[in-house]
Every structure is written in structure tokens, then in C-alpha cells.
Amino acid sequence: MTQILKILAAQFNPVVGDIKGNRALAEAALEEARARGADLVVLSELFILGYPAEDLVLKPSAVEQSMAAVRGLAGMTAEGPGLVIGTPWREGGKLFNSVVLLGDGEILGRYDKRHLPNYGVFDEKRLFDAGDGPHETYAYRGAALGLGICEDLWFEDVPRAIKAAGADVLLAPNASPWRRSIQEERAGAFDQWADIELPYLFVNQVGGQDELVFDGASYATNSTHGERCGLVGQFETGTALVEFDIAAKHFVGLGASCTPDSAGWEAEYRAAVMGLGDYVNKNGFPGVVLGMSGGIDSALTAAIAVDALGAERVWCVMLPSKYTSDESLEDARVCSEALGVRYDSINIAPGVGALGEMLGGQFAGTEADTTEENIQSRLRAVTLMALSNKFGHMVVTTGNKSEMAVGYATLYGDMCGGYNALKDFYKTEVFELAKWRNSAVPAGGLGPEGEVIPVRIITKPPSAELREDQRDDDSLPPYEVLDDILRGLVDQEADIDELLARGHSEAVVRRIEHLLYIAEYKRRQAPPGVKVGGKNFGRDRRYPITNRFRDD
Helix, strand or coil: CCCEEEEEEEECCCCCCCHHHHHHHHHHHHHHHHHCCCCEEECCCCCCCCCCCHHHHHCHHHHHHHHHHHHHHHHCCCCCCEEEEEEEEEECCEEEEEEEEEECCEEEEEEECCCCCCCCCCCHHHCCCCCCCCCCCEEECCEEEEECCHHHHHCCHHHHHHHHCCCCEEEEEECCECCCCHHHHHHHHHHHHHHHCCCEEEEECEEEECCEEEEECCEEECCCHHHCEECCCECCCEEEEEEEECCCCEEECCCCCCCCCCCHHHHHHHHHHHHHHHHHHHCCCCCEEEECCCCHHHHHHHHHHHHHHCHHHEEEEECCCCCCCHHHHHHHHHHHHHHCCEEEECCCHHHHHHHHHHCHHHHCCCCCCHHHHHHHHHHHHHHHHHHHHHHCCEEEECCCHHHHHHCCCCCCCCCCCCEECCCCCCHHHHHHHHHHHHHCCCCCCCCCCCCCCCHHHHHCCCCCCCCCCCCHHHCCCCHHHHHHHHHHHHHCCCCHHHHHHCCCCHHHHHHHHHHHHHCHHHHHCCCCECCCCCCCECCCECCCCCCCCCCC
16 A cells, blocks of 8 residues: 655745744645644744754744744644654754654654755854754654755755755755745756755745845755756645655655746845845834835836735825926825825925025035935935834835946935845846836735836936936936846856956946945945845945955
């Protein structure tokens, strides 16, 4: 008789530090599994405390409460089903990133993560001790289970050792952050050990956590990453029941209803929606407020906010000065109406005049320059923060990666806010995202269909409108040129010669390099924003503020 192990893969969105809430999610998964006749539930990496908990895992009480919650969950498995769950675990004076197998009312086994990532957004080596000792399997309902955690799958030694230990199947809890290249990266890493023919179940966390977004995309496969069967999908919570034939050592029934991944601009837009939405919701804000300038950055940010939160929780405010064009006034209003949000206009001219009068004596005999421009931007920030303080809405800032890179954003002005959904999108990417959103609504998006960003916003020359007839390309190269240079300097750490080989002017490249370095102090004070590329400003890229290096 065929012996089948029924496994419920639970792709959930835990909240960092919410041990009670995360335990409740685990309990709900056990109840669902029991109702569906499953033998085992698999949850994601460090699920009980949330990932990444960063230095929270160095707080003894956080670890103690996590372990106590896991022991409590063990008691719920006395009558089945069992549970695989990630947790911090302290033993013998060491702190581990662990996964435990719970069943029959007790802890049946524990596996400690071997490979601790310490690059990019990760710094697990400063937090955890690495697991060691011989690999082993864990007997459960007639199957020999192998356990591996996230980074362990990126190196072939762990899967090969697990296979050699006699595992029938590998269960792999993950907290693997999304980025636009993630599926290609996973395929390249996991397929290096595909020759051992070890079936595995990849269960990934989903949700936004500060700068990071986790896409879920949990799957089962009998062979390679390229032949995986998506179980729940990306950027959404859910469960899926899979069946493993113990004697045949493979999953059965894969391929009937596999969920495809999102791709291209759709995936990037959904990541931005999830990042902003979870940041607002997990931090308990009733909604967001943003400055609606009539430009593309604020329009796209408003669309993302509406898709994440619903129009009733988004408040757009036009803050015109004497330099604001009639086109911008109309475009801001039309875009707000298309999105269905609350829209108000607050004229900052009286405030600008008051500050001019206040500073008149000190500024006497000087020419107007960026000082007066920045006053406008900072007065807008003060206005938005006043609305935030009075009504509780979080201010969303709207700058893009191109502006943040070269410092074309005003500190305590348009950089003011709690979160930035566009922080890791270059300006050229902002245009493409806006076009995509006008053609589609993302899965789970709460905004309307159709053209929500007026075409004129997309096609008109970008301008901060802080002086007469101002345009971005008055002082910056065209964004196609600028963004290519920035991708080289920021994402690829390219040297000057490599950029010159692409056909760029040496004078322009050196000027952009200089602007990039001297704006570091601004970026250190910028709000967090969703990571979408290979190297974002924040956890990925940590350059010194005081820095005289320039490429020779």
C-alpha cells in the first residue's frame, strides 16, 4: 500500500517581535492541517519571532519567549499533525537560527542553520552561532526528513550531506527576500546540487519588513528549481497541501495547478505595494498623506498607496507656490480624482512670504539661489507633518533613486516622511512603472482600473517647480544617461574607465560620481524604502559620509 505523507505548506506573513500573534498564526495552520487531514505543517524561517529580527535576537527575553512559545506549540501536536517551525534557540551558551520538528506532543528534533549569510542585507554572523556536527535525518510518520534553512540551500554541501544521511525529502523553511533577480539567483544556486535527486519543499516567508519584501513563491519539486511547482504564489499569504510518496521518494500530483511567478514590472509594482502596505499596517497608521505635486513621482506613489491601502486611507495634498504651473495643478487634481482619494490644496505662498520677511535682514544684499528653493520644499514638509501630527496619517515621501543618488532632494523637505515606496527605483524605471499601472491592476490591488496617472504627467519634462521655468535637465544629464551612469557606480561598483567605455563623457561621469559621494549624509537621514534591485541605499550600501575617495 502506498504510504503518503501529507504536508501543508503555510506561506504566512509574520510580524517581527509579535510572538503571540505569530504563535496564533501557527495554531491556525495546525487547525487547518488537522481539518484537511495533513500529517505535517511547514512554516518559514525564524517564524515565531519574525525575520529579520536583527538585534532583537540579542535580547534574552525575546529568545526565551520564542522558545517558550515553540514548546507550547509542541503540546498541540499530541494528536497530530506535526509542525516544522523556525525559531531562535539558545543552548550551551550559543544562539542559533534553528528550525524544530514538533510532533507527538514534544520536540522531536532541531536543526541549526549552518551557513549564516553575511553580505548585502544580511549580517547573521554577528547575531548567531553556526550549527555544526554531523547531519542527520528526522523520522516522522515513516519518512526520513532532512531539514535545511534558507542559505543552506545556496551551498551544495548541506543538501549533499542531508542526502548522504538518508533523507527521503528535504524541508526548507526560508526567509528569502525578494529582488528583481531572485528567481535566477535561486535557480543558479539550487541547481548545483540537482544531480543528487533530492526532492525538496521550499516554504518562504511573505510580506514587508522595513526595507525588505519577501515574495513567498513557495514551491515543491522532485528535481530542479526550473521544474518547481509554485504552491501559493507571490506576494500573498496562503496554504497548499502537497503529498509525498515515501516509498517512491517523490511528490505526487505536481503540475496540475502550479502557480506561476509574477515577472517584470508587475512583480516590481507588487513588491512596492506590499512593502508600503505592510509598513503602514504593521506600524498601526490609519493611512498616509503625501504631497501631490502634479509630477510623476508623487502620482505613482499615490497609485501604489491606493493599491496597498485603499483610496479611503490615502490623502493627497497639493502644496502650490507661485512657481506651480496650471498644468501641475490640473494634473494633481485629475490624478487624485482618478484614484478616488481625498484631495486638498494648501497654498504655501503666505508661509514663503513670512519666512522671506523673517530672514530679510540676514539675506539683504544676496541673490536668490537654492536657499529660497529649499525653503519652499521644507515648508511643504512642515505642512505635511502638521497634518500627520494632527490626524495620525504617516507622511509618504516620493523621491526616486536617481534623485537620492545625486542629492537632488531637499533634506527635511521632500525627503521628509516615514517611508518611500520609490526609494530603489531609478527615474527611468518610475516612468515604466507608471505606464504599466495604467495598463493593469496588480493582483490584490485595491485601486481602480484604467488610466490612473494622466498621460501628460508621464510625458511632460520633469521639474521641481521651485523657480521660473525650471527643468531637471537644466542641471542633470538626461535621465537615460544619468541612470546608466548611476547603475554603474552604485549597483555594479564600476570604475570610471568602465563607464567611459560605455560612451559617457568623462566630465559628466566625474561630476555624477562627486554628487553621489557628497550626498551620502542626506541618504543616512532618509526614510526606509522597499528594496527591489541588487543594491539599495540602506542595508545594502553603507558608504562613509566623510569620504575623499574619487576614482583616478
